[in-house]
Every structure is written in C-alpha cells, then in structure tokens.
Amino acid sequence: MDRLHSPLYYPLPEMGRIAVAIKPISGRQRHLGILHRREKGSDIRFLNLQWHFQLADEIAPPDYHWVDMKLPAARARQIAARCRQVWRANGKFIPYGFSLPTDNFDEKTAEFLFGPTNLGLTCATFVLAVFEFASIRLLDYTTWRPRTDDSLWQQTIVEMLEEHDADAEHVEAVRQTVGCLRFRPEEVAAAAALFPPTASFDPTCELAAQILERLYATS
Numbered sequence: 001m002d003r004l005h006s007p008l009y010y011p012l013p014e015m016g017r018i019a020v021a022i023k024p025i026s027g028r029q030r031h032l033g034i035l036h037r038r039e040k041g042s043d044i045r046f047l048n049l050q051w052h053f054q055l056a057d058e059i060a061p062p063d064y065h066w067v068d069m070k071l072p073a074a075r076a077r078q079i080a081a082r083c084r085q086v087w088r089a090n091g092k093f094i095p096y097g098f099s100l101p102t103d104n105f106d107e108k109t110a111e112f113l114f115g116p117t118n119l120g121l122t123c124a125t126f127v128l129a130v131f132e133f134a135s136i137r138l139l140d141y142t143t144w145r146p147r148t149d150d151s152l153w154q155q156t157i158v159e160m161l162e163e164h165d166a167d168a169e170h171v172e173a174v175r176q177t178v179g180c181l182r183f184r185p186e187e188v189a190a191a192a193a194l195f196p197p198t199a200s201f202d203p204t205c206e207l208a209a210q211i212l213e214r215l216y217a218t219s
Contacts, residue, residue, distance in 0.1 A: 028071035032185035052096035095120030101128035
C-alpha cells in the first residue's frame with residue numbers, strides 16, 4: 001500500500017514519468033487511467049478510456065490516487081511513448097467492450113485492431129492493453145477467475161451502450177461476451193503496485209480490497 005499515494009499528501013508533480021491513477025466515481029464505480037509525461041518537470045497527462053469512443057488524453061486531474069510504479073527509467077520512457085503513440089493513432093475512437101487486453105494495437109501504427117475477438121476495452125483493460133503494447137504484462141490472466149457479480153456489471157454496461165445509441169451490431173457483439181473474465185480498476189491498480197513481477201489473482205484481489213478501503217476512506 002505504500003505505493004498508492006493520496007493526492008492530499010503526495011501531489012502529482014512528485015511522480016516520475018509513469019503512474020496508474022484511480023478514483024471513485026458515481027455509485028460504487030471506479031475509474032482508472034495512466035498518468036504520463038515526457039520527462040521530470042514536464043506537464044503530466046492523463047490517458048484514459050472514459051466510455052465508448054471516448055478515449056481522452058487530458059491535463060492530469062488533481063484528485064486521483066496514484067500508484068508509484070517500480071520501473072527502470074528506460075521502461076518508463078517506453079510506456080510514456082506508447083501512451084502518446086496510442087493517442088495520436090486513435091484520437092478518441094477506441095470502442096468499449098470486454099475483450100482481453102492482449103494484441104489490441106497494431107505494432108507499427110498503434111491503431112486499435114478492431115475485430116471479431118477484439119470488440120473493445122474497459123477503462124481497466126485499456127490500461128492493461130497499453131502496458132501490453134509496451135511489452136509489460138501486469139496481470140497473469142491464466143490465474144483469473146470469474147465472480148458472480150461480473151456478469152451483472154457487464155449486462156449493465158450493455159444496457160448503457162444501448163441507451164447511448166451505440167451501433168446495434170456492436171452492442172449485440174458485446175452482449176455475446178457477457179460472462180467473460182472481468183478485470184476491475186482496483187485490481188489493475190493493485191497489479192501496478194505489485195509489479196514486478198506479473199501479479200496473479202489472489203494477491204492482486206487482496207491488495208485491491210485494501211485499495212478500495214483507502215479510496216473510500218478519503219473520498
């Protein structure tokens with residue numbers, strides 16, 4: 001938990017080149033994204049998938065908790081460069097869906113590889129996917145297990161896509177994936193705090209529960 005920093009005590013300028021940021025939002029939802037900058041002292045940006053075709057790269061908000069990652073300087077530069085590359089290549093146009101965060105971006109162009117098994121990402125899997133694009137796997141997906149409420153959350157997202165007039169074909173394709181594995185924002189934040197090594201299910205969920213306690217104690 002020492003690597004999860006509260007904005008009340010550790011302002012963002014103290015971060016290095018890369019951090020994972022998390023905040024409670026409406027209801028019991030959490031939002032997650034990547035804080036990045038070119039070098040120490042330069043502007044901090046917040047790359048985050050807010051919703052369907054709503055990728056954003058904005059001035060870093062001051063009210064997110066952030067995870068100080070243990071990364072060599074060269075790796076941190078690489079991830080920050082990937083963040084800029086993904087934003088330049090896609091703008092806001094990355095779809096929302098429940099696909100695995102692997103092989104999501106074209107290696108040369110950084111464009112999102114939309115296809116039958118790559119329908120879209122959540123805020124959490126987007127962060128995982130960008131790290132994957134930089135050859136860093138934060139979570140061991142083979143250890144992951146479904147939870148009973150995952151499908152309920154996924155079904156709610158499908159209904160929200162319908163309400164917000166997402167393409168009917170896309171909505172139906174995402175609906176067919178309800179019941180797949182879910183990676184929650186606090187679990188990705190926990191994996192970032194545990195890295196290295198790549199984190200497995202049990203220790204990640206244990207730390208994620210502690211992160212939730214910290215978030216709601218200070219929100």
